[in-house]
Amino acid sequence: MLQFTLRRILQIIPTVFVVALLIFVIFSVVPGSFAASLFADGRTAADPELMARLNRELGLDKPLLERFVIYIVDLAHLDLGTSFRTRQPVIELINSRIWASLELAMAAMAFAILVGVPLGFLAALRPGSILDTVTMIGAVSGLSIPQFWLGLLMMYVFALQLNWLPSFGYGDGSWRNIILPAVTLGVTPLALLARTTRAGVLDVMSADFVRTAHSKGMSEGQVVRWHVARNALVLIVTTVGLQFGSLIGQAVVIEKLFSWPGIGSLLVDSVAIRDIPVVQGAILVIVLWFLVINTAVDLIYAAIDPRIKQG
């Protein structure tokens, strides 16, 4: 098990390396520059000398290959570089944002799990019932709604019309601020979870060993508790992991809309002003998060499912 764990963790490294390479290449050909973005709002006249000086100071005048080597060497020392804009280490910037993102992702995921899994379970236990139909229609609708449209609607209804919740921002970090963005963000994973849970439970319910369990004289409830739940969990854990892992990436839009100070809005803002080290750092961290979560899921998986450890 320890070997398995270590091996899965080691497997992350090449992926991260390729991702780093990929985003370096992409952002080395991106049009626009940090220096020019300083004057983009037209508030100050562009100063070509300043721009040239800035590019030199930021090392942007060096050849591409040299920059890449520096970047990779730094990366190997766990140094994500220095932000063009704030001239702070990127790692500090990310550290100041990642926790808000994690908070949001966890809240959204908690919402999705607490609502989605029970709904999917109940729907699967009574296929064809009204609850099932409504849940499944709701789920496919949840997957079809443009997220920021939903966010806007929620903002207007719950914040403006009903005045129940604050509409934006992190505030002082109270739970009231997180509700709207978390719910908006949680809709997609919720819908997916409800669907996979239902499908998973139905799948397990039609498995032969469930028939065996019935033939032993178990009641429906016992079958579900003793045999179905754990098997369905395997599927649910996968979906939860995939969703949780990619949630931070998906949160970009929601973070922007709700002015949530997470890594997603940092990323978008940094792309807009071409603060490339921050962009690269943020993407790497988001990817790393995805990989770590998925590795964790694999490990959980191995803990639940004895068949995994072998291979």
Next chain:
Amino acid sequence: MTEPLLDVRDLVLDVPHGRGSLPILNRVSFQIHPGEAYGLVGESGSGKSVTSLAIMGLLKKPLRVSGGRIGFQGRDLLTLPKREMRKLRGDRIAMIFQEPMTALNPLATVGRQIAEMFMLHQGKSRAEAAPLAVAALESVKVPNADRRARSYPHEMSGGLRQRVMIAMALACNPDLLIADEPTTALDVTVQAEVLRLIKDLCAERGTAVLFISHDLGVIASVCQRVGVMYAGCLVEENETAALFETPRHDYTRGLLGALPRLGSRAAQGRQRLIDIDSIIADRSRLTETRFITPRREETP
């Protein structure tokens, strides 16, 4: 003759189809006496499995029983309340399925899965049930039962898994064991071991067996009496030896002649195998043919 343990009478089964229904079983009747091994043979789709599921009360949705009765120890299983039926299942009537791979929960140790029988029917706690499960495994001659009880189904070979199924089925000393093609998925040599196990254990404990197979050879080596099913009907029933010697029904005759028999080439040279289709020209007529028993000798 003793009172039959299982008395299936005129069992009719169908599935709703449009306004009407499609027949699946057509007035199937047979009896099994305590301690007796009864074989059901027939081609694929003839209704062997649904018969066994009907007895267990495990028919799935579209299938329904629309006539007849299934008597078991004097009670009609078809009218038994669900709770009562649950108590019988596993305790008095147990079942072994074809695929030992999928019939076991992959995420639970086999010991746990056997122990459940004691927890369900004898009110044992988990701790009390565990050693009983090991004992059950020992009874089906699983080596190292103690260690095996802690392993998962995927860690076992097909033959071992089927032994686990047998241990599970026989855990509560049922009066009737239903085995639905328990060896089809196994290698010949393993099949022989499993068959012997079923045969010996049931004989030892006096458990009656309803043994389902499409392989006459397998049936012959386990059962005293055989029923031949065809298209939802029981077309012939007889003592095993008698059935082989003097098959009366065309279908039975076809079935016996369709397969080469070991040693026959050496004895008689290569003979052309019988093509059942050529014997039974009109398959649809067959469903209307009457049930043939040794007592009511009729030819269709």
Next chain:
Amino acid sequence: EGERQGGTLNFTAPYGSSFATLDSQASPNTQEEFITQAIHRSLYSWDSLKNEPVLELATSADVSEEGTVYTYHLRENAVFHNDKPLTADDIIYSYLRIAAPQNAFPGASYIANIAGAAEYIAGDAEGISGLKKIDDHTLEITFVAPINPGFALMMNTTAIYPSNVDEASFVTAPVGLGAFKFEEHVPGSQVVVTKFDKYYEEGKPYLDRVNLILMGEDAARDVAFRNKEIDVSILGPTQYQAYQGEEGLKDNILEVAEVFTRNIGFNPAFEPFKDKRVRQALNHAINAPLIIERLVKNKAYPASGWLPVSSPAFDPDKPAYDFDPEKAKALLAEAGYADGFEFEVTASPNESWGVPIVEAILPMLQKVGVTVRPRPVESAALGDAITSNDFQAYIWSNQSGPDPLNALRCFYSKTLQSACNYASYASPEFDALYEQAQQERDPAKQIDLLRQANNIVQDDAPVWFFNYNKAVMAYQPWVHGLVPNATELALQPYDEIWIDETAPDSRN
């Protein structure tokens, strides 16, 4: 009038969802100026009411004969938040830091006016020769030309930092001379500043605390303002219109003509735009007032020329191009484009000076036979596209004040295209007038020359003159002391602001 001490102000920073840095000298963005405004002070400051720069950290300044040497007598009561009293050393330290070549700070171009600064910036000198400390509270600065140094040295990027603090800490824990001291930065959310008891202005500030809340999205700001979660909000056009029509909101709106001119710049390298008549025709063909009324919701003043209404050199008598499609067609025909032509406008997504405006002029120009296509670019790529002269036309918003001399520099033919002569304008008449104005020491005459120069630009129409921004701020009824700052309305003197007792409890 009953200024009241105490309370908390929730002020929005509306230009993005984060503060880039707390080091004001390092950032040219408006977003960071909110922090500067609260925490820092520069040598000069902008007087919104007089509409001119005034001395801030000095009580008086003596100017030499030729107008190039200034002797500043610094305030004796000014103290940094770390208790260090302000001395001439701090100013020299700050200007050196701003201009240091390895820093590449945006404020360097303002320091460049000081004698010897250019050499220092280029890395050829150890210090700036024009900066001389006379004593702790007397500083002599020599400028390269007789200019008004106030415009440059009032900028937030030329803020004065204490000379006894580790530089690295400016990014995270700024120390300044302002009325408020830094308390806390919640990244991506807000910066909190609190009252500085030793502030040099007697009795100020009134507020105990200001929360500078980040809120880039209009809609979010709107909702928050209506929920009374924030005390002031910068309004976009549609919100402006909505607020004007609502009881309880419409009375608390502050408007000012800001010193920005929105325009479509024409590249004379593109064949049709070589002809002045084509450029004029386009000015006639577009119904700017209608766009301003309907699309910009009157949150702008129609532009009659380059210099804005609030500029001292603005000429109220010079009429704007009238909307006259017939005349436009005639001009186009004269120029040989009777059948029209097609061109691309490089545009960012900005709602007030971006693609939506191009969309609105598209049918108007179609009517005179000219086909226009937006070429959308990201905001970050707009500057690059324009300064690299890679466009047929662009739509932008450019600063056109408050200093008219500096504003018109962008049409001086010796100014590089990439510097700010984006439309590559070159006119001998204009150049002559401009050079004269540069030398003129009498402010009134200088203004007059600039006014004439401005009118030449208008006649030549190197750009389509669209509008001057009207900045609009909504504030809650309990907020007092806001001023119409033409340089940037959102920048308010926090030390002047106070709130009355009708404010919600959370802020009282």
Next chain:
Amino acid sequence: MRLRFNLALGAFLTTLVILAGLLAPWLAPFDPVLDADLMSSELPPDGTFWFGTDAQGRDVYSRILYGAQISLTVGIVSQVINSVIGVTLGMTAGYWGGWWDDLVSGLTNVMLAIPSLIFALAVMAVLGPGLPSLLIALGLTNWSWTCRIARSSTLSLKSQGYVQAAQTLGYSDLRIMFTQILPNMMGPILVMATLGMGSAVLSEAALSFLGLGIQPPFPSWGSMLTDAQRLLQLAPWVAVFPGLAIFLSVLGFNLLGDGLRDSLDPHMRTRKP
């Protein structure tokens, strides 16, 4: 029963979008770009302007009809690109195995690890806003799932008797892939593509919101919705209709995809009542 209803509703909505797109020039009462009269901007829905007008005075109804063309283009083209990339890589990887398989699988894992919206954002930043960039960006982002499915389908089809028979009959690898494997995995690929169309339309909206979508004057639903965001209070219809259009068309694609999957997978069919 429910299966058929869902499939029918999905087919209906999808047909509606296709018809709206194809017939836009005839159905739309106004030009989506040029009929912009600022004097009639932000009018609520009425007899002339069924869905009202937007800030530039354009007819929202006409723009939505034309917007269907763009959404369909985005959905179809991006999914065609996705499927071609995914199927080519997945099928060859599954069929040939070896280092090529390792390479493709590695690449797939990398792509899966980068959230698709962020990858699209990066590609859009490089290519600049606009329809062609968007098609490329979305076409390059979601092939990894298709690739995985194509690979695993190929692996299972490869061991099917008829594929092995084709090898023994002398078919070349390419011929086997095109005549034996590809036709037999079109089902799941089609399902992926249909579902992918929905997410492409959603991604278009999200990218527009982030300032990197298709830019005006093209009447894309995403950019309409983004523009309408600031009008939400003054002229809610400008936001409501494009939002609904996105929702209903994506719902259509999703229901159709689900329906196709269920009807292609008999296992699912028997399970659903």
Next chain:
Amino acid sequence: MTAPLLEVDDLHVRFPVAGTGLTGRGKRLLHAVNGVSFSLAKGECLSIVGESGCGKSTAALSIMGLQEPTEGEIRFRGRPMTGPSAPTRMERAKAVQIVFQDPYASLNPRQTVWRSLADPLRLHGITAKSESADRIAALMRSVGLTPEQAGRFPHEFSGGQRQRIGIARALILEPEIVVLDEPVSALDVSIRAQIINLLLDLQDQFGLSYLMISHDLSVVEHMSDRVMVMYFGQLVETGSWQQIFASPAHPYTRRLIAAIPDPAHFGRISAEPFIDAPNMFAPPAASDLTEIAPGHFIRRTALEGAARA
């Protein structure tokens, strides 16, 4: 005996199996086929029997060219089918064809039967419509179907009919050898007889050589001329069908035969004692087969190993 059509010489097939080490290293080799040699004469039916997983199919796939042998040589009419001078797929196609176990997976569901039969013909240069039509019609009749039925799709046929089509496809290029991998074990009892009869008829008609894999010994006895018994990748006994069934010499062969439930001997289950399974990753060194009677060979080491266990 005539010159052998097919010769298999010391065939080895090993599969790398991923290890469980830290980086997935420590790969192990699974010896699926371990030194198998035999030859097949024209018109002969040679059967391979053995436990599930003992390498029967792998050996067959190597002969078909679907699995590269790790070692050893396969010759068709003396010409090597493996190694550098191996024939192309096209050339090989006319020598050996295969009939698969699962009739449901062995036909492309998206092609009509006609296309499944016509395409290979076209590929092999028979482009004339009339010629290929004639050949298909004749073949359809030979396997007991009508030419008209060729226009249908596989799902319109029953399992037995599909198996007939599978046989037709194997014969369409007129190969000399047909490999039968469990040709009847997936079929219902009632249909098996038809297919067995058909296979024997076709062998007569076309002078085919069969290499049959089966674990159903009664079918093997019925059809084969010679029988090879395989046990964990190795041949343990080969001989004529009479020798194998009348006087099995290897304990595994004996066990196999004894395990067959025989209707004639109802009530009797015989099971020889268990032999411990050899380790597939470290198989016993191959030793030569010993001839115990003319044409009857047996492997000694395995025998002794088994006897010891």
